[in-house]
Amino acid sequence: MKRRSFLGKTLIGSLATLIVPKALSASNKPNFSEVIKNEKGPISICTWNFVKANAAAGKALESDLDALSSAIKAAEVEELNDKNTTVGYGGAPDREGNVTLDACVMDHKGDCGSVVAVQNIVHVAALARDVMEKTPHVMLAAEGAESFAKSLGYKQTNLLTEESKESWLEWSKNSKYKPIINIENHDTIGVLCMDKKGNIAGACSTSGLSYKMKGRVGDSSIIGSGLYVDNEIGGAVATGMGEEIIKTVGSFLIVELMRQGYSPQDACDEAIQRIIRKQGEHVDFQVAYIALDKQGRVGSSSIHKGFTYMKYQNGENKNIEVNNFINS
Numbered sequence: 160m161k162r163r164s165f166l167g168k169t170l171i172g173s174l175a176t177l178i179v180p181k182a183l184s185a186s187n188k189p190n191f192s193e194v195i196k197n198e199k200g201p202i203s204i205c206t207w208n209f210v211k212a213n214a215a216a217g218k219a220l221e222s223d224l225d226a227l228s229s230a231i232k233a234a235e236v237e238e239l240n241d242k243n244t245t246v247g248y249g250g251a252p253d254r255e256g257n258v259t260l261d262a263c264v265m266d267h268k269g270d271c272g273s274v275v276a277v278q279n280i281v282h283v284a285a286l287a288r289d290v291m292e293k294t295p296h297v298m299l300a301a302e303g304a305e306s307f308a309k310s311l312g313y314k315q316t317n318l319l320t321e322e323s324k325e326s327w328l329e330w331s332k333n334s335k336y337k338p339i340i341n342i343e344n345h346d347t348i349g350v351l352c353m354d355k356k357g358n359i360a361g362a363c364s365t366s367g368l369s370y371k372m373k374g375r376v377g378d379s380s381i382i383g384s385g386l387y388v389d390n391e392i393g394g395a396v397a398t399g400m401g402e403e404i405i406k407t408v409g410s411f412l413i414v415e416l417m418r419q420g421y422s423p424q425d426a427c428d429e430a431i432q433r434i435i436r437k438q439g440e441h442v443d444f445q446v447a448y449i450a451l452d453k454q455g456r457v458g459s460s461s462i463h464k465g466f467t468y469m470k471y472q473n474g475e476n477k478n479i480e481v482n483n484f485i486n487s
């Protein structure tokens with residue numbers, strides 16, 4: 160296992176926790192409308208090899224769209240992609256045959272919205288934004304989220320395609336439940352965007368683990384686990400086994416480590432190692448993170464081989480392989 164000067168960082172982390180931040184006075188409160196020029200140009204990163212999704216976000220950022228709207232554009236591409244069996248339309252159902260979607264968004268002001276276990280609505284990342292902007296709440300679940308979507312005019316769509324129904328019926332002959340998440344069976348789209356003003360926002364969208372128990376909710380709608388953004392520091396998003404991401408509050412952890420001085424790379428590595436330390440080295444599930452800081456630096460880390468992410472900057476959209484900790 161890579162150690163990446165872990166002891167040194169732990170010491171820095173302990174010292175950092177001793178520094179008590181000063182209370183914000185009216186004059187030193189962050190001004191979210193302030194225009195900060197992002198010299199390096201906008202950046203979009205997203206989980207896995209979602210080339211078209213990340214290009215959609217990157218081009219939106221270049222045409223001056225804000226970070227949150229651009230991140231949602233990327234999520235929408237995969238939500239509509241019927242070949243993607245882990246997000247939106249065509250997503251694999253639960254073990255009873257219901258396709259249920261989870262999503263969340265977080266913007267540069269620290270506002271967030273989330274929906275869980277939503278049926279018959281394709282664009283759940285946009286719905287999460289509507290929860291954030293049009294309700295006094297952060298999270299809406301199931302029928303409540305669906306009625307809210309209907310009231311806003313969202314189209315009703317049967318999310319179970321013929322193909323995903325066939326795969327589910329095939330699976331149900333043996334009903335073996337061993338979710339393996341990797342490049343052939345990737346999950347969640349998680350997106351982080353930095354716009355021309357230097358503001359960071361993110362979005363997550365997923366149908367969750369294939370053939371999950373009815374009612375199971377993963378990390379992708381849990382702010383702090385699947386996604387966290389602090390515009391003073393940066394953001395992080397997760398993919399993989401949601402239960403383990405929730406147990407370690409992975410995305411919040413990464414942003415807080417970056418606040419203490421970790422680079423995005425070291426922060427992602429530490430969040431992955433924290434899971435491995437809890438589980439031992441025989442972990443048979445995948446978790447991966449990507450992170451983006453205020454300087455435009457990117458980090459990424461995964462438990463197992465096979466995770467890649469996309470990075471769009473200055474017109475270039477690259478798929479990047481990520482280092483893993485366990486080779487098995």
Ligand code: GLY
Binds near residue numbers: 366377401
């Ligand atoms: N990471 C998606 C899920 O566990 O539902």
